[in-house]
Amino acid sequence: MSKEEIITRLAQSVIDGEPEDAVELAKQALDEGLDPLVCINQGLTAGINRVGELFASGEYFLPDLIIGGEAMKAALAVLEPALAGDQERQILGRVVLGTVRGDLHEIGKTLVGTMLTANGFLVTDIGIDKPAADFVSAAREANATLIGASALLTTTMPEQQKIVEELKEAGLRDQVRVMIGGAPITQGWADKIGADGYAEDAISAVALAKQLVGVPV
Amino acid sequence: MPIEPIRTTFQIQLLSHEQLNRLQEATLTILEEVGVRFPSQKALAIFADHGALVDHDTQIVRIPRDLVRRAMATVPRYFNLGARDPACDLHLQECVTYFATDGCGVETIDFETGQRRSSVKADVERMARVADYLSSIAFYWPMISAQDFGRAAPLHELDASWNNMGKHIQSETLMGEVPARYGIEMGTVIAGDKDELRRRPLFSVVICTIAPLAQDKEGIEGALLLAEAGIPVGFLAMPTMGTTAPSTFAGALAVGDAEIISATVLMQLAHPGAPVFHSLMEAWADPRSGAYVAYQAKARCRYAQIELAHHWGMPALGGAFGTESVNPGTWQAAADVAMDPILVSLVGTEIVTGLGLNRSYTLLHAESLILDDELYHRARNTLMDLEVDDNTLALDSIRAVGPGGHFMAQEHTRKHMRTMMEMGVTHQLGPDGKYRDPLEVAREKVNWILNNHQPEPLEEAKRAELSRILAAAGRELG
Numbered sequence A: 001m002s003k004e005e006i007i008t009r010l011a012q013s014v015i016d017g018e019p020e021d022a023v024e025l026a027k028q029a030l031d032e033g034l035d036p037l038v039c040i041n042q043g044l045t046a047g048i049n050r051v052g053e054l055f056a057s058g059e060y061f062l063p064d065l066i067i068g069g070e071a072m073k074a075a076l077a078v079l080e081p082a083l084a085g086d087q088e089r090q091i092l093g094r095v096v097l098g099t100v101r102g103d104l105h106e107i108g109k110t111l112v113g114t115m116l117t118a119n120g121f122l123v124t125d126i127g128i129d130k131p132a133a134d135f136v137s138a139a140r141e142a143n144a145t146l147i148g149a150s151a152l153l154t155t156t157m158p159e160q161q162k163i164v165e166e167l168k169e170a171g172l173r174d175q176v177r178v179m180i181g182g183a184p185i186t187q188g189w190a191d192k193i194g195a196d197g198y199a200e201d202a203i204s205a206v207a208l209a210k211q212l213v214g215v216p217v
Numbered sequence B: 001m002p003i004e005p006i007r008t009t010f011q012i013q014l015l016s017h018e019q020l021n022r023l024q025e026a027t028l029t030i031l032e033e034v035g036v037r038f039p040s041q042k043a044l045a046i047f048a049d050h051g052a053l054v055d056h057d058t059q060i061v062r063i064p065r066d067l068v069r070r071a072m073a074t075v076p077r078y079f080n081l082g083a084r085d086p087a088c089d090l091h092l093q094e095c096v097t098y099f100a101t102d103g104c105g106v107e108t109i110d111f112e113t114g115q116r117r118s119s120v121k122a123d124v125e126r127m128a129r130v131a132d133y134l135s136s137i138a139f140y141w142p143m144i145s146a147q148d149f150g151r152a153a154p155l156h157e158l159d160a161s162w163n164n165m166g167k168h169i170q171s172e173t174l175m176g177e178v179p180a181r182y183g184i185e186m187g188t189v190i191a192g193d194k195d196e197l198r199r200r201p202l203f204s205v206v207i208c209t210i211a212p213l214a215q216d217k218e219g220i221e222g223a224l225l226l227a228e229a230g231i232p233v234g235f236l237a238m239p240t241m242g243t244t245a246p247s248t249f250a251g252a253l254a255v256g257d258a259e260i261i262s263a264t265v266l267m268q269l270a271h272p273g274a275p276v277f278h279s280l281m282e283a284w285a286d287p288r289s290g291a292y293v294a295y296q297a298k299a300r301c302r303y304a305q306i307e308l309a310h311h312w313g314m315p316a317l318g319g320a321f322g323t324e325s326v327n328p329g330t331w332q333a334a335a336d337v338a339m340d341p342i343l344v345s346l347v348g349t350e351i352v353t354g355l356g357l358n359r360s361y362t363l364l365h366a367e368s369l370i371l372d373d374e375l376y377h378r379a380r381n382t383l384m385d386l387e388v389d390d391n392t393l394a395l396d397s398i399r400a401v402g403p404g405g406h407f408m409a410q411e412h413t414r415k416h417m418r419t420m421m422e423m424g425v426t427h428q429l430g431p432d433g434k435y436r437d438p439l440e441v442a443r444e445k446v447n448w449i450l451n452n453h454q455p456e457p458l459e460e461a462k463r464a465e466l467s468r469i470l471a472a473a474g475r476e477l478g
């Protein structure tokens, strides 16, 4: 297989949502001495961008998007450790995402994560039922510029406020933007707690995230 | 107005015996082979004591089918839901279906200003009064959340309800041991003592299972306390096809049922004979956006789960109404839900939630409760027997009029024409002799009820006791 062919097939494995193929191709690429960064940017990223387009145009449904993302993630796990010290995959921003303490509603948060990933963000999903402190420490560890917090219950919304407060206490408020969402959340609540933005659904969450990290929407 | 449940002698059977057995078998297989996560030491200990396979690291319990069968043998098929006003006690039984309001909305369109805003306790109070008046409403789900009371909100929702209505209250927010304990204390005050509360439980609680195949620690531990006190609990699975459940209805039924049965087994092991109801409300994830979709054109065998509940020997809480339409009075608001009350009654559901919310259970327009009440009465009347006798056949009248002419001058017509139609929201004549806008009529009716209906107030001493308990709860819960 030619180098170009490997890269094209890497992209295709993401478009087709074939994690095993993606991993095999990634290994093959390294064996053949291809630059892992080129494989990522021209193979995987090109593939996931295409998936995003197909999803936006209505051809792809959610599972296509999710499985495409998994293929990308699987291949990244092979390629990223092989990057040279000064090489870094291009991303729009690092996001720490989770559902707040006491709240077990998972799907909205997961969808936001999927859409952000498909649009070039690096997402650390810390899961559900997470206290404010976990968001803050994960943001510190991941060197994140964005926190996304989901709350679906009126009784758990105050934990979003706590995230903003604890970021301040940790001295990270200037580096980290906070966006919030969930069925009971409104722009009014975001304003009240001093969050940087609110989005009603996963599509607008991407636009918001881009705006917050200063990327043209 | 007295409660008017849907009573019908008609019945339909959606699933064959073979299909029901197959579904039940799927549940038994899931419980035995896959298991369900119970993130509660208490629950795990009870399961372990009774011989279930407990993995303490993953908190997953696998339940052998013999144990499931043994535990399920003690679930009561019917029980009572008591009410502050004993005339509103509900005796679950065959061929009678009792309905509730929808519950737990997060926003309301302010009845006076028309502005959309977060809900507060005063909204719960007001809607309790409206629901107390309506004959369609047999029991009350506090319709919106008392967001002005933080973590003590669930208890304030009970307080707002008991102070403004005589009917049974079903909470969908009383999660966790501490709130449950306060709730039982409040119920005991109203009932008079613990035994009376057990005999005529004035409230019950619905606890969601966490799709797929997990439970909520707070929900489960609160439920154990409630079951001990004789308060009926229901486990509500909301499998969403495509995201939290397989994208086929049978698969969603299997996952949801396994969640419900695992929790029911736990209650029976801990408190044999505890009143538990089964509830499964399926939905779809929009394949493009993931949005929660409760109504779509390809739904099949809606309410099959009620038959599954009965197959297990449990009463069922069905989900009806709850349109996705944001606004009331739209085509969608009626199209989504109009078949529900008919179907859910025909399959023999014991209790059903819930009338009156828009935007998938999140937004309250007070008018919607009146509009749904109208749909309810249409269904109720549709399912009533037709009287065929000398009087209703009216042969004398027919003879008297003969071919041609009209019936307006007949005494028989005069007698029956007054009551032959229900002058609901759709048939109110305006001063111009034309029918008025149903939405406007509904709004007026809300207003009329609020101005004219005064439920029997709670005794002063009991009110004071409730306030004392709420203050203590507020301090403990924050």
Ligand code: B12
Residues within 6 Å of the ligand: A102, A103, A104, A105, A106, A107, A108, A109, A111, A112, A147, A148, A149, A150, A151, A152, A153, A154, A155, A179, A180, A181, A182, A183, A184, A198, A199, A200, A201, A202, A203, A205, A208, B103, B104, B105, B106, B144, B145, B171, B172, B173, B174, B175, B206, B207, B208, B209, B210, B211, B212, B216, B219, B236, B237, B238, B240, B244, B289, B290, B291, B292, B359, B360, B361, B362
């Ligand atoms: C499905 C569901 C559940 C499922 C969740 C399953 C799961 N694994 O996730 C189950 C059955 C487990 C459940 C449980 C409960 N639920 Co629930 N649930 C819902 C329901 C019907 C839909 C939620 C959903 O999945 N929507 C689909 C997703 C795709 O949409 P979404 O979550 O809104 O997310 C989108 C946006 O909000 C936004 N977004 C979300 N998060 C974020 C984050 C960021 C950063 C951004 C930018 C955007 C964003 O983008 C997302 C994608 O488009 C809602 C009602 C509703 N219409 O929202 C009630 C609802 C939220 N639940 C409610 C309740 C009361 C409960 C329970 C307490 C019930 C009980 N008695 O046990 C428990 C609580 C458990 C707990 N501790 O969390 C109430 C809350 C009321 C209130 N006043 O707070 C609601 C409103 C329903 C109601 N009226 O009763 N629930």
